[in-house]
């Protein structure tokens with residue numbers, strides 16, 4: 001079934017503050033609207049998947065029909081009609097593009113407008129990109145160069161065919177298909193995503209990066225990312241996201257699974273800039289994402305860094321299961337809510353192995369009518385001798401109609417564990433604003449500067465290019481926060 | 484440069500300035516003295532445009548223009564600089580980043596090209612050497628953990644970089660030991676220029692041994708009670724404010 005998506009007029013005149021809000025006029029191939037076993041079969045068949053995967057999807061689908069959406073989060077939205085969503089939308093093409101020359105030029109232009117380097121010759125040095133457009137991966141760069149070192153960087157669809165053993169072994173091993181409502185839905189209908197495998201002892205020579213783009217109307221995006229760092233390896237992975245401005249809400253329910261074996265390290269960075277809706281809360285992405293990493297091996301390390309400025313609603317808790325002795329989990333987060341945005345985000349650090357350590361730095365910024373909740377769990381199991389957690393949760397309020405909430409859960413079953421928690425809530429003071437403005441900065445730039453300072457501990461975790469991008473994004477997302 | 488005529492102002496509903504008249508010409512350095520609570524900082528804040536400071540009568544002209552019609556950052560970009568009595572902390576923002584944003588905002592306004600990181604670093608290094616600013620200070624977050632003296636030197640450093648046309652220095656000398664005082668004074672003297680007006684607010688004569696003013700004004704209860712040349716400082720030294728009928 002082909003659907004032609006509407007085109008908004010000129011980009012600049014309609015998008016206002018959100019400069020990624022344009023729609024690409026491209027023919028899409030879509031699954032029939034709505035969700036049933038036949039939808040799951042349709043997607044699996046489109047991808048010519050092996051029987052085991054179809055079975056896995058169907059199990060997830062059946063489990064999902066018996067589940068209901070979580071209600072514990074501090075976010076509020078009308079019930080989602082899951083039958084009014086397209087679960088699969090792919091840019092129409094004949095066969096799959098084997099090289100960038102075969103990629104629809106309209107798509108290449110889209111990524112150019114987004115500032116994403118998917119032509120290798122234009123690429124930023126040292127960043128390989130996988131571009132996911134609606135439901136499918138449209139281009140993955142630098143694959144050849146990475147393959148020379150044994151690093152596999154491909155779309156999930158390709159990995160299913162090219163790396164069946166690895167996919168079968170690890171898919172769902174960190175986030176099982178029955179994990180939670182949104183992850184289970186994702187397991188049933190996930191369409192694409194990124195797959196990374198770094199072989200033993202290899203330090204991945206470039207940043208790997210995926211750009212997610214929702215384009216088609218009434219389409220959900222359900223990507224699935226799986227990253228495996230084998231013994232002694234290292235990889236840094238970046239994820240960015242944008243979507244057109246639309247009046248209706250769109251669902252994004254992704255799953256990310258990370259596996260770090262002995263002495264391996266994974267650094268996962270997200271700059272999330274999905275369309276947040278307009279000033280009155282109309283439209284925007286529902287970002288309901290399950291991200292979890294397993295530090296399976298001794299001395300392994302997983303570090304999550306996220307800068308969440310977009311989406312109407314963000315619900316995500318990138319977590320670490322610290323299984324291996326001496327393993328380390330980190331979570332660095334900036335979440336901004338402006339206008340009517342709502343964010344309920346945080347992390348879970350599950351200490352299982354001995355001498356496991358975790359560190360949580362969360363910076364929540366609320367302005368307009370934004371509501372921002374940090375929700376975090378630190379659980380130390382009985383065997384986690386010598387475990388240590390440090391948590392620092394800072395909230396910054398701009399204006400008096402927004403809200404910040406901190407909900408820490410701490411469960412400690414081992415008496416040798418040390419768990420430290422610090423929390424602060426502050427406002428940008430008139431004195432700070434006056435001081436900056438007396439030095440020539442306008443009010444908005446002053447707020448951006450002060451907020452960037454507030455977020456520094458997190459921003460400095462990002463790779464250089466992303467940090468610069470994230471700083472600009474913070475400025476944009478704070479627009480209108482001062483009179 | 485600066486023309487203040489019959490200025491009345493209130494803060495939080497309280498009348499503080501009551502008919503203050505003062506003019507400072509380009510090329511001059513004036514000192515504004517007076518007991519605590521006489522309204523010196525209030526005047527400085529009013530000139531800089533701090534919220535909550537309300538003019539009830541009179542006017543302030545800056546380069547012949549109505550200063551109070553401009554917003555805070557316009558005044559700053561047009562060359563009005565206030566060295567704060569209590570500089571404000573901005574956690575997480577290095578002084579260098581802060582200064583670069585500030586200098587570039589002002590340069591942009593003046594139609595000059597903004598500095599990139601490298602150019603700015605060069606400019607800063609040079610100025611830091613001239614003003615004897617320890618390099619390390621600029622890497623630290625703005626005013627966070629700075630000693631009293633460091634804060635004041637940082638203010639002077641900012642002034643030197645921004646090259647204002649009208650500089651107001653509110654008790655930049657208080658709380659300084661003699662070495663820091665010398666550094667601050669030489670920073671001010673360096674900026675003396677035929678195109679620039681400087682108003683130094685202080686209630687000690689000490690600073691004026693190093694920065695010799697063209698005029699000295701004594702303020703009490705919201706207006707000037709005496710003005711004179713530099714010899715007024717010595718007179719004050721002898722008689723105190725009380726002798727001038729300027730007790731708080």
Ligand SMILES: Nc1ncnc2c1ncn2[C@@H]1O[C@H](COP(=O)(O)OP(=O)(O)O)[C@@H](O)[C@H]1O
Pocket residue numbers: 494495497499517518519520521522523524525526
């Ligand atoms: N925010 C304020 N609210 C009320 N009164 C104030 C405020 N700021 C200053 N004042 C009063 O204004 C008068 C002048 O203060 P100030 O200008 O700070 O004097 P100075 O700098 O000469 O010591 C004092 O009586 C002080 O208490």
Ligand SMILES: [Mg+2]
Pocket residue numbers: 523524525568653654
């Ligand atoms: Mg004062």
